[in-house]
Amino acid sequence: MLAHRLLNPGMEQEDDLSDRAISTLSLDLLPDWYDDWAVADAEEWRQLRLHALDALAGRLTAAGRFADATSAALAAVKAEPLRETAHAALIRVYLAEGNRAEALTAYEHYRELLSSELGLEPTGRIQALIQDLLRP
Amino acid sequence: MIIRAWVEHGSSMPLRARIRLTIDVGSGFESETTLADVPAVSAAVELWLQDVLRDGEPP
Numbered sequence: 001m002l003a004h005r006l007l008n009p010g011m012e013q014e015d016d017l018s019d020r021a022i023s024t025l026s027l028d029l030l031p032d033w034y035d036d037w038a039v040a041d042a043e044e045w046r047q048l049r050l051h052a053l054d055a056l057a058g059r060l061t062a063a064g065r066f067a068d069a070t071s072a073a074l075a076a077v078k079a080e081p082l083r084e085t086a087h088a089a090l091i092r093v094y095l096a097e098g099n100r101a102e103a104l105t106a107y108e109h110y111r112e113l114l115s116s117e118l119g120l121e122p123t124g125r126i127q128a129l130i131q132d133l134l135r136p
Numbered sequence: 137m138i139i140r141a142w143v144e145h146g147s148s149m150p151l152r153a154r155i156r157l158t159i160d161v162g163s164g165f166e167s168e169t170t171l172a173d174v175p176a177v178s179a180a181v182e183l184w185l186q187d188v189l190r191d192g193e194p195p
Contacts, residue, residue: 043138043140046140047140080154082152082154082170083142083144083152084144084147117170118149118152118170118171118172119172120147120148120149120172121147121148122147123144123145123146123147124146125145125146
């Protein structure tokens, strides 16, 4: 399965880094089905695909495919806006392609969202990504 | 009620609990919120259970 292959380094297939992979991982399972059995399976798939999207964004970034990496990271952010690793993946893409301003904007967006929703600050891990951008 | 919880390691309050509510599972989810501390999540569950009990009382 695509998601499992992406989460196990060395197992991915050639097509696993394609646009189709991003589309597949962006979809909820049976989105309009609300029977108990469907909801449980959908939640399990949701968790799996979130991790897989993070991994896919990282692989695409390493491959220099920054547009696709951005798509994968944005899909992860959209699926779970308060999940820090998704925002970190997006920031890493921007930094890898040299877009420092966009990286900082992405961080500020996450920081404001976290503050408004939960009254919290981002962790030191994600702050470390943009630390150099904040120095005068 | 469906609660999906995860941990953001390194945060001052690492718990994240996304709570999705529905009165009728066949109609979809009516509300969604995210909480970051155990007492708040527990209070939400307690309120929901009280609603379930109240809605189940005979007229």
